[in-house]
């Protein structure tokens with residue numbers, strides 16, 4: 001068994017751009033490839049490799065169990081797939097176990113309060129997933145009698161389930177021959193077929209080629225096998241696949257020596273930075289918090305109130321803070337930094353000086369000692385940490 005972490009969406013840092021690869025000539029056409037490859041052999045070889053090398057994961061049934069007729073549990077597969085979006089396997093394992101312990105069936109998860117789910121989710125990030133998870137559990141309990149649908153088409157109708165997740169659940173939980181393509185599979189397939197179209201433009205081509213190999217026999221094991229190969233052997237950077245990959249002889253990028261440079265990705269601009277001021281109001285063991293609007297980034301989560309986060313080139317462009325409560329205040333030294341998918345965030349913290357617990361239309365006072373109960377998103381816990389121990393690297 002291998003134990004390397006596996007990320008469903010490998011970031012652009014791991015993937016070279018078009019300019020890094022010297023030649024786009026001599027690319028075989030799809031017909032040439034069809035002549036060279038025996039797709040049934042490829043899927044058989046992959047399944048043999050999986051039988052010997054499958055990772056042991058708490059939501060997964062082993063190849064021996066699967067061939068013995070034991071079926072994966074749809075609730076487990078769905079829960080793990082939602083958690084694995086944007087998150088490594090190693091990070092997800094303890095969360096998956098905690099969720100199953102608290103809510104062993106989808107009906108139990110549906111019966112939980114949303115805040116309980118968000119609290120248990122804290123640290124996994126991308127909180128919209130947790131909100132959709134709960135919404136989906138309610139839908140499956142109330143509309144489907146607690147039974148997950150078994151086709152991609154029906155799964156796609158559920159909250160929080162996109163094309164990848166629907167294919168993964170249909171294939172792994174229900175043995176449907178769906179073509180499952182995540183970041184690992186994209187890498188493996190683009191190398192196997194030496195696909196030099198940069199991502200994201202290559203997605204359709206990759207899916208078309210992946211579909212050719214997807215077997216009708218053991219499609220769930222096959223999908224997990226390719227993902228495992230991408231996570232453990234056909235990895236983004238260190239490519240030591242000789243003698244370890246079942247597709248070594250067929251692999252076109254291995255023959256051409258381009259494997260380590262694939263997949264290509266269209267170069268993107270740098271992420272912008274947004275800046276703002278967070279207001280820390282503390283009085284006799286209580287802290288002032290408010291709830292974010294339901295829609296949008298960190299929707300419905302508790303937050304330390306702040307000015308709007310504005311995209312600027314530097315701090316000189318950030319308007320002076322409008323302190324929301326008339327009181328004395330002091331700007332703390334240092335910055336709180338956090339990165340979201342589409343932007344970096346820098347916050348300066350302003351400490352408000354209260355002589356009493358002033359009521360404010362936005363937000364309320366909460367006991368500092370119980371902050372852990374409020375499912376604060378990571379960026380907010382960074383503010384709390386900064387107040388307790390300022391980070392001074394400006």
Ligand code: SF4
Nearest residue numbers: 234241245248251259
């Ligand atoms: S031979 Fe190497 S590059 Fe090609 S698919 Fe296998 S692990 Fe990936």
